[in-house]
Amino acid sequence: MDTVGLVWFRRDLRLADNPALAAAVAGGARVVPVYVHAPEEEAPWRPGAASDAWLHRSLQALDAALRERGSRLVVRRGPTLDALRTLAAEAGATHIYWNRLYEPALVARDRGVKAALRAAGLVTQSANAALLNEPWAVTRDDGAPYRVFTPFWKACQRAGVDAPPAPEPGRLTPVPESLGGVAVDTLRLAPPIGWDRGFWDAWQPGEAGASATLAQFLDDAVAHYGEDRNRPDITGTSRLSPHLHFGEIGPRQLVAAIRRHTAEHTAAGLLTNAEAFVREIGWREFAHHLLWHFPHTPDAPLDERFARFPWLDDRGGALERWQRGRTGIPIVDAGMRELWHTGWMHNRVRMIVASLLTKNLLVPWQEGARWFWDTLVDADLASNTLGWQWTAGCGADAAPYFRIFNPVLQGQRFDPAGGYVARWVPELAGLPARHVHAPWEAPASVLAAAGVRLDHDYPTPVVDLQATRARALARYASLKGA
Numbered sequence: 001m002d003t004v005g006l007v008w009f010r011r012d013l014r015l016a017d018n019p020a021l022a023a024a025v026a027g028g029a030r031v032v033p034v035y036v037h038a039p040e041e042e043a044p045w046r047p048g049a050a051s052d053a054w055l056h057r058s059l060q061a062l063d064a065a066l067r068e069r070g071s072r073l074v075v076r077r078g079p080t081l082d083a084l085r086t087l088a089a090e091a092g093a094t095h096i097y098w099n100r101l102y103e104p105a106l107v108a109r110d111r112g113v114k115a116a117l118r119a120a121g122l123v124t125q126s127a128n129a130a131l132l133n134e135p136w137a138v139t140r141d142d143g144a145p146y147r148v149f150t151p152f153w154k155a156c157q158r159a160g161v162d163a164p165p166a167p168e169p170g171r172l173t174p175v176p177e178s179l180g181g182v183a184v185d186t187l188r189l190a191p192p193i194g195w196d197r198g199f200w201d202a203w204q205p206g207e208a209g210a211s212a213t214l215a216q217f218l219d220d221a222v223a224h225y226g227e228d229r230n231r232p233d234i235t236g237t238s239r240l241s242p243h244l245h246f247g248e249i250g251p252r253q254l255v256a257a258i259r260r261h262t263a264e265h266t267a268a269g270l271l272t273n274a275e276a277f278v279r280e281i282g283w284r285e286f287a288h289h290l291l292w293h294f295p296h297t298p299d300a301p302l303d304e305r306f307a308r309f310p311w312l313d314d315r316g317g318a319l320e321r322w323q324r325g326r327t328g329i330p331i332v333d334a335g336m337r338e339l340w341h342t343g344w345m346h347n348r349v350r351m352i353v354a355s356l357l358t359k360n361l362l363v364p365w366q367e368g369a370r371w372f373w374d375t376l377v378d379a380d381l382a383s384n385t386l387g388w389q390w391t392a393g394c395g396a397d398a399a400p401y402f403r404i405f406n407p408v409l410q411g412q413r414f415d416p417a418g419g420y421v422a423r424w425v426p427e428l429a430g431l432p433a434r435h436v437h438a439p440w441e442a443p444a445s446v447l448a449a450a451g452v453r454l455d456h457d458y459p460t461p462v463v464d465l466q467a468t469r470a471r472a473l474a475r476y477a478s479l480k481g482a
């Protein structure tokens with residue numbers, strides 16, 4: 001008699017390069033693909049609203065892809081352990097396969113699930129689908145984790161970043177009719193009032209969308225990635241982050257595709273630019289390495305001195321203005337509105353808005369991280385924690401605290417024609433490029449010609465950038481020697 005194996009999908013929502021699925025197929029099992037909905041088990045970081053909206057569509061896409069191969073996705077509600085035990089009994093499964101996750105709450109949950117399933121006589125097998133190297137596999141010579149990116153990345157490269165993707169399954173065995181589940185719609189992941197409508201002009205969740213996004217990046221952008229990756233006004237990056245977060249594509253597939261592309265094409269500088277891209281995948285690895293070794297860091301600074309940082313108590317509505325894209329600083333407002341409308345923000349702009357919040361406005365980085373968590377479609381505990389702690393100056397390999405971004409200069413440098421601001425802050429679209437990043441400094445005649453009335457159509461800055469820079473530096477000085 002055939003063995004039956006459950007393949008427990010989590011954030012590995014793809015069929016290609018899915019080692020858990022490949023192992024089940026290779027073991028000759030009749031495969032029952034299952035997704036268990038149990039967001040409360042991720043507390044205190046249960047997925048935010050934008051992530052839920054993405055997941056809704058990604059699960060539908062996975063079910064459709066499975067159906068094309070003769071199978072389907074069984075969706076059950078948690079608690080996870082109960083759901084898996086019940087389904088295994090109903091299906092007569094002897095094996096359960098899954099790919100590992102690395103967030104502290106999920107590591108603890110998975111350990112418990114694994115122990116209980118094994119105690120119940122089931123064979124469990126887990127694999128790595130999400131990373132080039134396991135976070136514990138790359139350490140310093142003395143066994144300690146890395147806190148600086150460059151030596152970490154060199155060690156990763158020595159350990160190898162070219163493992164081949166797992167084989168893609170062909171036709172799958174049908175899932176018996178008797179194994180019922182709930183419809184994805186009933187999980188209430190999609191927002192009831194459709195505020196996510198604008199997202200789907202920009203995104204196609206699911207494995208096919210991920211492959212198409214990668215193909216477009218290789219065709220259009222990788223050859224100039226090193227330079228263009230800093231420009232929010234053009235499509236200079238891959239926009240693969242939500243696909244990577246949900247495991248609709250994996251880093252091994254990216255590296256393999258990059259290697260193929262550079263072998264087949266000869267554009268000047270392609271190799272250097274492609275390596276710059278692979279290095280960014282390295283930052284994602286570093287983020288996971290840090291979260292694994294320092295699991296307290298989503299809430300607490302890695303640099304413990306910052307636990308006593310004198311943040312501002314009375315913020316006078318500054319956080320709300322930042323969230324709504326009404327700070328009066330155009331590149332910041334453009335970023336916050338891009339985030340609200342598309343669920344994503346360009347990396348350069350993430351750094352600029354995070355610097356303004358934590359340094360000029362002296363709002364704790366955790367508040368910004370929480371807002372991103374709820375609004376980003378790529379919200380990822382490892383990368384979000386790294387990004388916020390890096391910008392705030394309290395994380396691993398962090399920007400020094402005194403590196404306070406000047407958002408006007410950043411805007412002028414990375415959005416030189418003002419196209420990014422014009423797109424997301426249309427009330428400033430009539431301003432000439434040289435004034436668009438600091439409308440408060442524009443002559444009255446220029447404002448009038450552009451139809452901009454400050455404090456009417458668009459706010460004046462929420463803070464004085466120079467004065468708040470000096471204030472932040474003084475507060476930082478109070479930590480020194482602590």
Ligand SMILES: Cc1cc2nc3c(=O)[nH]c(=O)nc-3n(C[C@H](O)[C@H](O)[C@H](O)COP(=O)(O)OP(=O)(O)OC[C@H]3O[C@@H](n4cnc5c(N)ncnc54)[C@H](O)[C@@H]3O)c2cc1C
Pocket residue numbers: 229237238239240241242244245280281282283284285287345346347348350351354372376378379380381383384385386387388391
């Ligand atoms: C304050 C702040 C918060 C952030 N929060 C997140 C988050 O929640 N989720 C997230 O995926 N990224 C986060 N990032 C990192 C980065 O901004 C995004 O990964 C990137 O903008 C995604 O766009 P892309 O796919 O076009 O990137 P590309 O430039 O095409 O890079 C390819 C991939 O490399 C990885 N990557 C690139 N830069 C970084 C980085 N600095 N740190 C970690 N991984 C990186 C991503 O997986 C990305 O998809 C954050 C950065 C900052 C400064």
